Amino acid sequence: MPTVSMTVNGRAVTGDVEGRTLLVQFLREQLALTGTHIGCDTSQCGACVVHVDGQSVKSCTLLALQADGSEVTTIEGLAASNGDLHPMQEAFREHHGLQCGFCTPGMVMSAVDLLNKNPNPDEGEIREWLEGNICRCTGYHNIVKAIQSAAENMRG
Amino acid sequence: MYNFNHHRPGSVDAAAAALSSADDGKILAGGMTLLPTLKQRLANPSDLVDLGGIADLKGIREDGGSLIVGAMTTHAAVADDATVKAKIPALAALAEGIGDAQVRNCGTIGGSVANNDPAADYPAALVGLDATVHTNKRQIAADDFFTGMFETALDEGEIITAVAFPIPEKAGYAKFANPASRYAIVGVMVAKGPAGTRVAVTGAGPSVFRLGDAESALSGGISADAVSGVSVAADGLNSDLHASSEYRANLVSVMLRRAAAAAAG
Ligand SMILES: Cc1cc2nc3c(=O)[nH]c(=O)nc-3n(C[C@H](O)[C@H](O)[C@H](O)COP(=O)(O)OP(=O)(O)OC[C@H]3O[C@@H](n4cnc5c(N)ncnc54)[C@H](O)[C@@H]3O)c2cc1C
Ligand code: FES
Ligand code: FES
Numbered sequence: 141m142p143t144v145s146m147t148v149n150g151r152a153v154t155g156d157v158e159g160r161t162l163l164v165q166f167l168r169e170q171l172a173l174t175g176t177h178i179g180c181d182t183s184q185c186g187a188c189v190v191h192v193d194g195q196s197v198k199s200c201t202l203l204a205l206q207a208d209g210s211e212v213t214t215i216e217g218l219a220a221s222n223g224d225l226h227p228m229q230e231a232f233r234e235h236h237g238l239q240c241g242f243c244t245p246g247m248v249m250s251a252v253d254l255l256n257k258n259p260n261p262d263e264g265e266i267r268e269w270l271e272g273n274i275c276r277c278t279g280y281h282n283i284v285k286a287i288q289s290a291a292e293n294m295r296g
Numbered sequence: 297m298y299n300f301n302h303h304r305p306g307s308v309d310a311a312a313a314a315l316s317s318a319d320d321g322k323i324l325a326g327g328m329t330l331l332p333t334l335k336q337r338l339a340n341p342s343d344l345v346d347l348g349g350i351a352d353l354k355g356i357r358e359d360g361g362s363l364i365v366g367a368m369t370t371h372a373a374v375a376d377d378a379t380v381k382a383k384i385p386a387l388a389a390l391a392e393g394i395g396d397a398q399v400r401n402c403g404t405i406g407g408s409v410a411n412n413d414p415a416a417d418y419p420a421a422l423v424g425l426d427a428t429v430h431t432n433k434r435q436i437a438a439d440d441f442f443t444g445m446f447e448t449a450l451d452e453g454e455i456i457t458a459v460a461f462p463i464p465e466k467a468g469y470a471k472f473a474n475p476a477s478r479y480a481i482v483g484v485m486v487a488k489g490p491a492g493t494r495v496a497v498t499g500a501g502p503s504v505f506r507l508g509d510a511e512s513a514l515s516g517g518i519s520a521d522a523v524s525g526v527s528v529a530a531d532g533l534n535s536d537l538h539a540s541s542e543y544r545a546n547l548v549s550v551m552l553r554r555a556a557a558a559a560a561g
């Protein structure tokens with residue numbers, strides 16, 4: 141069986157995988173990092189978004205072996221080690237940017253990537269960026285508000 | 297998904313060797329089309345040869361009046377590239393309009409072109425801008441490359457290494473996107489380049505095609521007005537749950553005018 145090695149949330153990890161093992165399976169089933177969700181499994185919904193080398197990707201449509209040697213960040217890697225939430229997580233809580241929470245890990249990871257690239261997005265840019273993240277509950281308004289507020293706080 | 301052997305060669309030659317020694321090898325680029333296909337068990341390759349480890353295939357450079365885009369350059373990289381934005385802004389805008397941010401972070405120009413989905417955006421860019429596809433064996437003009445629905449001039453195991461786009465004087469792209477996937481229901485590229493004015497249409501037919509009537513109408517100068525009388529027949533256009541062939545025919549006229557207006561600046 142092939143071996144895969146990567147850094148996940150700052151920790152070096154290694155595991156035996158099959159060629160067909162998806163990154164999301166490796167994260168959830170072998171590393172027990174179940175914060176990354178599987179919604180559609182067909183690269184439509186964005187529940188599985190994580191960062192690979194600083195870029196947001198759908199981990200249901202990437203082989204674990206494609207991420208060999210990469211730096212991976214999942215929702216579990218955002219909060220500080222003392223438990224303080226990342227400003228994006230805090231903003232989702234503050235602005236009621238979630239209801240059932242299923243889409244939330246992917247929404248947050250996607251939104252963090254947006255602010256890395258564009259620290260001051262307008263509402264239209266936020267909505268366009270969320271094209272690949274589907275939420276069945278909130279109607280998106282509070283998610284957009286949360287991201288606008290996080291952007292303000294993170295710009296300081 | 298059935299299992300397969302995964303290879304991650306460090307050079308194009310090593311990739312070609314891995315493909316030729318495999319029983320039924322397939323190239324893996326961004327995986328945005330191939331992995332969903334494998335999940336549905338529509339294909340069962342023995343080996344996947346992953347081009348992700350070949351540094352030579354990534355990146356964009358300007359060379360003798362052309363932009364050379366490496367096959368493994370992602371849509372996001374094309375959309376964000378300062379040289380592309382300065383020299384062929386219509387190409388950057390086209391890449392920016394593909395799918396969603398995460399698809400653009402993984403999907404590659406080589407994968408899109410090799411797949412030749414009838415609703416893909418890049419085929420319109422390659423044909424409209426008179427690009428050349430570079431492979432590990434030869435160079436193929438865009439006009440000869442896209443041969444039919446999901447079909448190209450590539451031989452078995454042939455690897456696209458780059459796409460060369462001559463820098464045009466003017467170019468504009470307009471698409472009517474499927475609201476769910478962003479694939480083109482109809483997309484039109486209008487460009488005035490070294491080889492004259494070209495108009496390429498994607499999404500409407502089984503494969504990208506040029507619109508001769510529009511090219512003649514624009515030969516005296518590019519504007520939306522110049523193509524206001526150009527229309528196409530619905531016969532032979534795609535018809536599916538997203539749009540009938542008549543609707544697509546109408547969209548060709550509308551997108552043509554928008555693309556001409558964008559190219560006119
Ligand atoms: C949700 C979603 C929305 C999308 N929306 C759009 C859209 O709006 N517009 C659009 O144009 N596309 C869209 N796509 C498709 C996307 O652009 C893909 O990135 C593209 O079609 C395939 O590129 P890839 O790099 O992922 O290739 P892969 O999936 O890895 O490969 C695709 C095919 O090309 C072959 N191949 C790959 N690279 C090479 C090479 N260098 N040489 C020879 N053969 C090669 C593979 O063997 C395979 O058969 C969408 C995809 C998804 C999942
Ligand atoms: S589970 Fe990956 S996009 Fe839906
Ligand atoms: S909060 Fe339920 S899917 Fe988004």
